[in-house]
Amino acid sequence: MPSKQTIETLRAFTAERDWAQFHSPENLAKSIVIEAAELLECFQWGPEFNQRKVEDELADVVTYCIHLAGVLGVDLDEIVLRKLEQTRTKYPVEKARGRTTKYTELDS
Known part of the structure; x- marks a missing residue:
């Protein structure tokens, strides 16, 4: 930041x-x-x-x-960290690591 x-x-x-x-x-x-x-x-x-x-x-x-x-x-720090938490939920490491797949398709 x-x-x-x-x-x-x-x-x-x-x-x-x-x-x-x-x-x-x-x-x-x-x-x-x-x-x-x-x-x-x-x-x-x-x-x-x-x-x-x-x-x-x-x-x-x-x-x-x-x-x-x-x-x-x-506050830029606040909104970036908040968004990162949302993204962390949408893209769990065990499903998203090394992939560019959209979160709605991770289980496919």
Whole structure:
């Protein structure tokens, strides 16, 4: 998870530019998808990729995720760990280890 310093620096950067006014949950969710598509574009033509470009696009995705968490008033650590517990239940080790099968098909 991003450090408190990273989050505070990001918030200060945004405040200095008065950009929070544009950070509705809808706009931020759209921006996450747009930036995720740009990240995916780095791999569009095969497994070769530019490490720096991937890092830049990943930073954009994470930045918008941090903003969205802030606007929604959620703690990223808390929601990630909660979701991990849900996923742990859906994908028990004894059924899911080494498999990419969807949880609804694990017993098949």
